[in-house]
Amino acid sequence: MAASVYGAETSAATAADLERTAFRRAEKKYKLYKAPLPKSRKMISVTKSTLDLAEVIDFGTEINETLHHQIGVIKVDCPDFDRPVFGLSDHPGFYFIPSALSIEEQCHWIRESLQSFPQPPNRTNLTPFYGPIYDLFDAAKRQEVFSNLENPGNYQGDSQKETMDSCKHPPIPATKLLRKLRWSTLGLQFDWSMRNYNVSLPHTKIPEGLCKLAKKMASPAMSKGEEFRPEAAIVNYYGPSDMLGGHVDDMEADWSRPIVSISLGCKAIFLLGGKTREDAPIAMYVRSGDIVLMAGEARECFHGVPRIFTNEESAEIDSLITQFTSKDEKFILDYIRNSRININIRQVN
Numbered sequence: 137m138a139a140s141v142y143g144a145e146t147s148a149a150t151a152a153d154l155e156r157t158a159f160r161r162a163e164k165k166y167k168l169y170k171a172p173l174p175k176s177r178k179m180i181s182v183t184k185s186t187l188d189l190a191e192v193i194d195f196g197t198e199i200n201e202t203l204h205h206q207i208g209v210i211k212v213d214c215p216d217f218d219r220p221v222f223g224l225s226d227h228p229g230f231y232f233i234p235s236a237l238s239i240e241e242q243c244h245w246i247r248e249s250l251q252s253f254p255q256p257p258n259r260t261n262l263t264p265f266y267g268p269i270y271d272l273f274d275a276a277k278r279q280e281v282f283s284n285l286e287n288p289g290n291y292q293g294d295s296q297k298e299t300m301d302s303c304k305h306p307p308i309p310a311t312k313l314l315r316k317l318r319w320s321t322l323g324l325q326f327d328w329s330m331r332n333y334n335v336s337l338p339h340t341k342i343p344e345g346l347c348k349l350a351k352k353m354a355s356p357a358m359s360k361g362e363e364f365r366p367e368a369a370i371v372n373y374y375g376p377s378d379m380l381g382g383h384v385d386d387m388e389a390d391w392s393r394p395i396v397s398i399s400l401g402c403k404a405i406f407l408l409g410g411k412t413r414e415d416a417p418i419a420m421y422v423r424s425g426d427i428v429l430m431a432g433e434a435r436e437c438f439h440g441v442p443r444i445f446t447n448e449e450s451a452e453i454d455s456l457i458t459q460f461t462s463k464d465e466k467f468i469l470d471y472i473r474n475s476r477i478n479i480n481i482r483q484v485n
């Protein structure tokens with residue numbers, strides 16, 4: 137599992153080698169670039185003026201028959217499943233379920249992803265630097281400042297006063313920490329330093345509602361009579377210029393079991409490659425409410441997210457936005473206008 141968003145690269149290849157791979161070339165084609173703001177030292181995100189989206193598959197509304205035919209999009213026959221499901225002829229084990237979630241379900245999982253999922257004992261990318269942080273989202277909404285957060289990196293194991301003080305961070309606004317939130321983990325906790333699931337880390341079960349949803353949505357990728365067992369999930373939070381580099385999720389025991397991956401918020405481009413970075417990936421749009429399943433052979437394939445569309449015309453979140461109208465939810469609205477959230481659920485054992 138390891139990708140640039142998590143701060144570690146799986147492969148030992150050098151940056152120059154990566155530039156040469158087909159996967160890297162596709163990432164460069166779609167990513168957002170940073171450029172200096174005129175007459176300032178600030179950097180802003182800019183889209184390449186030549187951004188070419190002609191080869192991005194759309195499983196949603198605008199089906200391009202010619203492109204679908206070229207790439208090998210197939211309609212998967214799932215008699216017991218109540219939604220259309222698509223696959224790719226060259227990628228057995230990959231499934232795309234467009235608009236799998238209702239608007240109400242999307243809102244519910246956005247609220248949960250922001251308010252509940254980062255709560256301890258669940259770990260986040262901030263935990264190693266600040267220790268457990270409670271009520272991050274509500275504190276940010278109330279413009280609070282955290283003045284007592286741990287600094288585990290400075291801890292010397294000494295109980296003297298000076299050492300205790302250096303174990304604390306200087307006051308830090310909750311909004312600043314919320315902007316730095318990149319992932320949280322649910323259920324069995326993944327230990328990024330050991331690169332495995334650490335069953336001894338305190339954890340709670342995957343919430344019942346998410347479990348039920350994942351089991352239902354996993355069914356197109358399951359053999360008859362088998363049931364998916366959700367044991368862990370990673371919640372990714374993407375801001376406008378964030379991306380997730382190409383990677384393979386390889387820390388779960390049984391790769392015949394799917395990863396159930398839910399998109400929420402702004403539209404993005406998802407790249408599905410082959411078993412090496414040399415294979416040219418297929419690009420597709422993922423919108424709020426879409427679900428991707430990767431099982432079997434598709435689990436061995438490199439994948440990543442090079443681009444999030446946060447500008448109003450391309451984000452495609454108009455109907456979502458109309459749901460967060462109360463004064464109390466203005467903060468969620470402001471967050472999701474510029475963000476994408478992905479919840480991916482896994483069976484570990």
Ligand SMILES: O=C(O)CCC(=O)C(=O)O
Binds near residue numbers: 422441480
């Ligand atoms: O954000 C996504 O759609 C993909 C996330 C992913 O691949 C991962 O967390 O391993």
Ligand SMILES: [Fe+2]
Binds near residue numbers: 383384385439
């Ligand atoms: Fe992944």
